[in-house]
Every structure is written in C-alpha cells, then in structure tokens.
Amino acid sequence: MHSAFLSTRTTRIHRKSVKKGFDFTLMVAGESGLGKSTLVNSLFLTDLYRDRKLLGAEERIMQTVEITKHAVDIEEKGVRLRLTIVDTPGFGDAVNNTECWKPVAEYIDQQFEQYFRDESGLNRKNIQDNRVHCCLYFISPFGHGLRPLDVEFMKALHQRVNIVPILAKADTLTPPEVDRKKRKIREEIEHFGIKIYQFPDCDSDEDEDFKLQDQALKESIPFAVIGSNTVVEARGRRVRGRLYPWGIVEVENPGHCDFVKLRTMLVRTHMQDLKDVTRETHYENYRAQCIQSMTRLVVKERNRKDRSRN
Amino acid sequence: SLSGYLKRENVRSLTMSGHVGFESLPDQLVNRSIQQGFCFNILCVGETGIGKSTLIDTLFNTNFEDYESSHFCPNVKLKAQTYELQESNVRLKLTIVNTVGFGDQINKEESYQPIVDYIDAQFEAYLQEELKIKRSLFTYHDSRIHVCLYFISPTGHSLKTLDLLTMKNLDSKVNIIPVIAKADTVSKTELQKFKIKLMSELVSNGVQIYQFPTDDDTIAKVNAAMNGQLPFAVVGSMDEVKVGNKMVKARQYPWGVVQVENENHCDFVKLREMLICTNMEDLREQTHTRHYELYRRCKLEEMGFTDVGPENKPVSLQETYEAKRHEFHGERQRKEEEMKQMFVQRVKEKEAILKEAERELQAKFEHLKRLHQEERMKLEEKRRLLEEEIIAFSKKKATSEIFHGQSFLATGSNLRKDKDRKNSNFL
Numbered sequence: 001m002h003s004a005f006l007s008t009r010t011t012r013i014h015r016k017s018v019k020k021g022f023d024f025t026l027m028v029a030g031e032s033g034l035g036k037s038t039l040v041n042s043l044f045l046t047d048l049y050r051d052r053k054l055l056g057a058e059e060r061i062m063q064t065v066e067i068t069k070h071a072v073d074i075e076e077k078g079v080r081l082r083l084t085i086v087d088t089p090g091f092g093d094a095v096n097n098t099e100c101w102k103p104v105a106e107y108i109d110q111q112f113e114q115y116f117r118d119e120s121g122l123n124r125k126n127i128q129d130n131r132v133h134c135c136l137y138f139i140s141p142f143g144h145g146l147r148p149l150d151v152e153f154m155k156a157l158h159q160r161v162n163i164v165p166i167l168a169k170a171d172t173l174t175p176p177e178v179d180r181k182k183r184k185i186r187e188e189i190e191h192f193g194i195k196i197y198q199f200p201d202c203d204s205d206e207d208e209d210f211k212l213q214d215q216a217l218k219e220s221i222p223f224a225v226i227g228s229n230t231v232v233e234a235r236g237r238r239v240r241g242r243l244y245p246w247g248i249v250e251v252e253n254p255g256h257c258d259f260v261k262l263r264t265m266l267v268r269t270h271m272q273d274l275k276d277v278t279r280e281t282h283y284e285n286y287r288a289q290c291i292q293s294m295t296r297l298v299v300k301e302r303n304r305k306d307r308s309r310n
Numbered sequence: 311s312l313s314g315y316l317k318r319e320n321v322r323s324l325t326m327s328g329h330v331g332f333e334s335l336p337d338q339l340v341n342r343s344i345q346q347g348f349c350f351n352i353l354c355v356g357e358t359g360i361g362k363s364t365l366i367d368t369l370f371n372t373n374f375e376d377y378e379s380s381h382f383c384p385n386v387k388l389k390a391q392t393y394e395l396q397e398s399n400v401r402l403k404l405t406i407v408n409t410v411g412f413g414d415q416i417n418k419e420e421s422y423q424p425i426v427d428y429i430d431a432q433f434e435a436y437l438q439e440e441l442k443i444k445r446s447l448f449t450y451h452d453s454r455i456h457v458c459l460y461f462i463s464p465t466g467h468s469l470k471t472l473d474l475l476t477m478k479n480l481d482s483k484v485n486i487i488p489v490i491a492k493a494d495t496v497s498k499t500e501l502q503k504f505k506i507k508l509m510s511e512l513v514s515n516g517v518q519i520y521q522f523p524t525d526d527d528t529i530a531k532v533n534a535a536m537n538g539q540l541p542f543a544v545v546g547s548m549d550e551v552k553v554g555n556k557m558v559k560a561r562q563y564p565w566g567v568v569q570v571e572n573e574n575h576c577d578f579v580k581l582r583e584m585l586i587c588t589n590m591e592d593l594r595e596q597t598h599t600r601h602y603e604l605y606r607r608c609k610l611e612e613m614g615f616t617d618v619g620p621e622n623k624p625v626s627l628q629e630t631y632e633a634k635r636h637e638f639h640g641e642r643q644r645k646e647e648e649m650k651q652m653f654v655q656r657v658k659e660k661e662a663i664l665k666e667a668e669r670e671l672q673a674k675f676e677h678l679k680r681l682h683q684e685e686r687m688k689l690e691e692k693r694r695l696l697e698e699e700i701i702a703f704s705k706k707k708a709t710s711e712i713f714h715g716q717s718f719l720a721t722g723s724n725l726r727k728d729k730d731r732k733n734s735n736f737l
Contacts, residue, residue, distance in 0.1 A: 033465020056511055057469035095471045096417045142463055142492055143359035147381045149416050172464070172495035174563055242497055245574050247566020255564050 021080035024271055025111075025130060027161065028085065029104060029153065030138025031092035032060075034168035039136075039227035040085055042240055042251055043263055046072060047229070048085060065090040065103045086132060092149055100149075101156045108132050108160045112286040131283060134197070134266065134274045135161045138168040139222060145184040146192070154194045160282055162197035162274050164266075165189070170224035170257045171242060171249045178224050185222050196221065199265070200273055217265060223258040226251055347401035349452050350590060351432075353388075353484065354406065355425060355476065356461025357413035360491045365459070365546035366406055368559060368570060369582055370395065373548060374406065383411030386421045388428045390453075405453060413472060422476040429455050429483045433605040440606075454602060456593045457520070457585065458484045461491040462508065462541060466500045469511050477517045483601055485520035485593050487585065488512070493543035493576050494561060494568045501543055508541055522584055523592050536584050542577035545570055 028036045037049040048070050055063065071084045088104050091097075111130045118127040135157065139150055154163055165185065170178060189196060199218055206214075228251050232241040240251040251259050266274075354362040358379050367374055374393065390407040407428065412421060432454045439450050458480060462473060480486060488508070490496065496504060512519060519540065522533035547570050551560040559570040570578050585593075615630050 033463065033467045054467055056507070057471050057474040058511070058515055061471045061474070093471060095475055096419050098417050140463075142361075143357065143381060144378050145381065147414055152416065169495050171563070171565075172492050174561055244494070244497055244566065244568075246494075246568050247563065249563075249565050253564075 018079055021082060022271075023082040023084070023129060024275070025084040025086060025132050025134075026266075027088070027104075027108075027132045027135040028138070029088045029091055029135055030166075030168065031140070031149075032089075034138040034140060035225075035227050036087070036136075036138055036168075038229055039166075039168075039225055041229055042227040042259065043266065044072070044074060044083060046074065048072065060090070060093045061095060063090045063094055065100050067103060067107045084130070091153075097149055101153045104153075105156050105160060108157070109286065112160075112283055113290075115283065116287055116290060131278055132161050133271075133278045135163050136166050137163055138166050139185060141167055141169050141172050141181065141224075145181065146188045151188075151192050151194070154189075154196070155192065158195040159285060162277055162282070163194075164197050164262075165222035166262070167222040167224040169226065171226045173224065182220075182222060182224065197274070197277070199270065217261060220258050220261050223262040223265075225259050225262055226257040227259070344400055347403060348590075349403045349405075350594065351405040351407065351453060351455050351457075353425075353429070353455045353458040354408050354461065355412060355458055355480075356409065356491060357463060358411060360461045360463065361546050362408050362459075362461055362491075364548065365461075365489075365491070365544060367548050368546040368578065369586065370404065379410050381411075381414045383414060385415070386411050386424045388424060403451070407455065418472050418475075421472060422479045425476065426479055426483065429480070430605065433483075433602055434609070436602065437606055437609060454597055455484050456590075456597045458486045460486055460488045462488055464490055464492050464496050464504075464543075466496055466504050468507050474511070474515055474517070477512070477519075478515065481518040482604065485596055485601070486518075487520050487581075488541035489581065490541050490543040492545065494545045496543065505539075505541060505543070520593070520596070522589055529588055533584075533588065536580060539577060539580060542581045542584075544578050544581055545576040546578070 026040075028040060030036055032054075037052070041047055041049065066089050068087045068089060069084055070087070071082065074081050074083060086107070091100055091104065094100065108131075111132060115127065115129060115131055118124065137150070137154060139146065154165075157163060167173075167178070167181060167185070173181060199214065201214075226242065226249055228240045228242050228249075230240070230242070231238050232243045232248055233239075234241055234248040234250055239253075242249040242251075250256050254260050352366065354366065356362050358381050363375060372393075372395070375391065387410045388407055389410050390405055392403060392405045395402045395404055409425060412425075415421065436450070436452065436454055439445055439447060460473070460477060460480075463470060477486060477488070490501075490504065490508075493501070522529075522536050524530040524534050524537075545561065545568055547559050547561050547568075549560065549562075550557040551562050551567050551569075552558075553560065553567060553569060558572075561568045561570075569575050573579050614634065
C-alpha cells in the first residue's frame, strides 16, 4: 500500500509539472568568436541567431558590453520548456576590458532583486522567475589555459550564478592536448579559488553504472565542445558536424567531443539541480545580504533621527 | 630607356670583339654573399599560445625552444634569440623575436608600444653605427626586423580590436605578413569568407601589409597569385604521423589527420615558399630602403637636420653636423657662463647675508659687554662699601674688646656700671 501511495503521488507531481511547463534561463558568456551561438543552436536544435549582425573590429573598438535575451518555447513529448538564453555581446572584445564583467553581474543581481520584490509582494500568483540558472563560460582553446579576464569574470560571478566552464572550439585540440588543457584549467580554477558549479554527489545506493557516469562527468570539466549549424553526411548517416578536407567532426560523437555530456548534464539530468542551487544558494545569499544591508540602513536612519531629536 | 640615359650622360654603348669575362660578375656577387652569410630577422606577434614558436619550428624544421609562456604577465615583452643555420654551403644567421604576454592583459591599450619600441631600437642602433666616424657596417650584426608575422586568431569572424590597433601602428615600420593561426579549426567555406572579411577590414582601415613583389618577371605570376591568398591559413607541427608509407608532419585527430605540408589542408607550404624561398631578399631590401629610410629621415628631421638649407642650396650632412656641433658647443658655453654667473651671484648674496649676521652678532656682543661692564662697576661699588663697613666694624670690635678686657680686670661692678650705663642709654 505504501509504495502504491508514493507512485500515485509522484505521478500526480509529474502530471502537474507537465501541465505547468518548465522554464530555464541559461547565460552564455565569453569573448567573440568562440562558438557560443553555434553551441546554443546545437544544444537546443534551433536557430536562435538567424538574424544577428556580427560587428567588425573597427566597430568593436568602442563597444560596451550589452545583455540580450532570446526566449523560445520548445516542446518534447508533451513537456513544454520556456527557454531563455541570455547573451553578453561585447564581453572581452574591446581593447580595454577593465570591469567588463560589471554589466553581467548587475543583470544577475537585477533579476534577484526583481524576484525579491515580487516574492515580498501581496499578490504572488504569477511571479515571473527571470533568475539566471546557469552560466556557460567559454574558455579559449587557443591559449595555455585561463587568462586574467577569465579569472576576473568567474571570480566576480561564482557567488551569483552556477558557472559551468566550457572549453570552446575543441576541434583545434588533439586528444592529449584536450586532457592536458582540462587538467591545467581545473588546477587553475582551484588555485584562484573559483567556485564553479559542483555536481551533487550521487547517493551510495545508486547503481555502479550511474556512479561511473557521475564520476566521468565530474572529470570532464571543462566540457570540451564543438558546435555546428550544419548537417553533414558521415558514416552513412546525416549528423550535425563540421566538414574538413581531412575528415568530419561529429558533434554528437562522444569520441570527438563532450557535447553529449554537456547536453545530458544541462538538459536531461541536472537542469532541476541547477535551478535548485540558484534558488537555495545564490538567491538566498543575495536575499540575506539585501536584508542585512536594509537593516543596517534602517538602524542608521533611526540613529540619525534619534541624534537630531536630542 | 637605357639608350636615352646613355645619350644624356654622354656615354656611348660599344660592342666587344671577343669574350672579356665580366659576365661572371653575378656569380662573384653570389660567392661573396655566400662567404659573408645571410642574416634574417623575424618578429612574431600574436597571443600567448597561438602557435608562434611551433610555426617557426616547422618553417625551419628545427626545434628552437621548448617552454610554455604564462598568461599572467603584467606587460608585453619581446624575447629575441639568434641561431646559426646552414643549408648546403649557405649560412643563415636567423634571429627570432617573439612577443611575450601579448593579448593577455585586461587593458590592452598599451600593448603595441613595446613592439614599436623594439623595432625602433633596432633602427636606432643601425643609425648610430651609420653615423659613426669609424664604422664597421660590413661586419655589423644587422638586427633590424625584416618581416613581422602577425598571428590572427581563427575565430572565423573578423579581426580583433587589438589586431587592428597593433597593425596600424606597425605597418609603416615593418613588412607585415598576416597569417591565420591554428587554421585547422576553420572549415574550407568558413575560411574563404574569413579571408575576404579580414582583407577588407585591413583595406578599409588603411593597414599596409607586405605585398609580394610583382616587378620581376620570373616570380611576378606566382607572387601575384599568392597576394590573393593572404592571409595564409597555417598549421604548425613538429610531430610526425604515418600517412600511407611516409612519416609526415601532422596533427592527429580522432576524425582525421591534418598534414602540414598538404596544400589542400592549409597554406603552410605557400608561406614557406613566399617567406623563405622566393622573397627573403626583397623583405630585407624593403626593410632597408623603405622602413629604415623612413625612420632615419624622421629621426634626423627631429634633430633639426635638413637636406636643403636657407636660400635653397643643398646642404651636406657633414656641414649640417658641424653646424649642429658648433651650435651645441656654443649653447653649452652659454649655459656654462650662465651657471658661473649664477654661482658668483649666489656666493655674493650669501656673503652679504653672512656679513650682516656677523655685524649683528658683533653689535650684540658689544651691548652685552657694556652691560657686563656696568654690572661690574655696580658690584665693585657695592664691594667697596661692604669693605668699608667691614673695616669700620673691625675697628669697633677691636675697640670694644680692649674696653671689655679692661673693665673685667677691674671689678664686676664696672660690669654693672657698664650695664646700667648701657641700660640707661636705652631709657
């Protein structure tokens, strides 16, 4: 009887959530030309950036960082997902990039602030949750690892949003180079005290396969990805890939890159956890800080009034 | 035309009646060049990790150096290393200069300056040697940069803002050959669009890159074709992979093998041809006759030299130099005189101040002395009075003692009488 109750309960939760639909806000950040848009298109099998205009070098000299949003509704087997992609065009592109992470941090804080106000309001029926659940940070594969700008960005944002580091355009790296670079980046992340998104440890009673998968996932950071907007013919099938004179790179081939791992993690297994951590950790931190500073202001104001009265 | 020139210069052209042998002059030139050896200096500008060292290794088929630079340098620096290479009987003194830390700083506004400074410094060194009275130009190790390979990141989009800024500051100082680095991440169709975009950005921003010369008929055609292929999309590797039954320089991926010297895979062979086989000499010549001459002219103009003096008469460098030297000498003398005067003046002033101080001090001294004298006289007077009193007192004492002694020898009644008398004096 006990298990029957649980199963009807979980079925009901399942049905209700399907009815309501899901939402997810994903931020992509990193300098131009690292394949961010192509990757987003590949992840969600859409063409979000059909009409975008790319700026040339001259136009980018004086460019400031913008925050842009693209929202799409996608559906799979009756489950609806409202996906919002937040872009940061201009990040890292100018000659002087001092504090170029600021507009990004401010955007994230603004979403927290809006939610905080809504949550404290009287009518809370239709609160819109625009908080950023995950930030894919693109690291250039052309260098030797993290650069000063990467460190600065991640340190400014790691306590505001779940950061998942991505090793972009990985088709420029041979397998030993990928391993070496991943190891170096992981070491540097630890060295600089950057707190990236941690995959939750799996329960001890999970089966071995799942545990191995989980372990493999943790050791794949940063995800070495390749994206593609085009479909090519490879090994008798039509796949998303990149055609070179020396061979075809298949985006969904786990032997070629970590794209599948990233998609699985982001969409199939950890999307809810990313939202939970955002709500339970990042947002709560923001809220606590907000309340503390408000309290401080109120106390200060009260003291000032007392003083002026006496 | 040659005949027109000869007519103007009053030179007649003659035919010889036999073989003289000066047709060997070019060979003599070659022999001499071979004896002297050649010198070639390459500057590589590009982000840390973009593949500068690997490409140079691949171009010269040598493992030159071996370590990875850090991304955390606070400034851009340049590192130069010179090597002696030999191929059959031709010796090449190759200097490779690499940027270190380029593109790593958060604020890159000053990144191009150390590069410009380095190029200028080599020009300056050469200029100094040229201007020496006793100079050794023919054994001088020419460190001027003959070519700058600019490494463009393979984003597939366009130039980076730093690239534009840097190349604009270098194009009047050095021959720039832009290359697309790590080009095995750009597909064929993307590459075409990328090259077109890059060249159009360079043109629209007025960046002058090096053009392979098309005036020599033997190489004009291939050079012109190559100019149309810029920037070269290159891949470098010193690793060898077995392809067919040969070991070739390549990069092995899970999806295939990129062969460095396969012209269908990348433009490496084109770069090697153009840079080393065909145009090395032109690069050296352009450096000397164009870039260096521009530097020299600007520098000398800055120092006040001119080719044409007042009244539009030509002025020789020596004359100008002498005039300058004289001017400087005069200037220096004037300054010395000025300083001397100032010194003398200062000494006078100081002397006056000291004299005044001395006078004041003297006056004070006099005043004090006077006071002292007065005080002394007063004291003397007091002393005198005191001494007189003492003498008077002593006399009185002596007298009363004598008197006292006499009355005691008599009787005690005298004492009483004295007492009474004394006492009655009081009444």
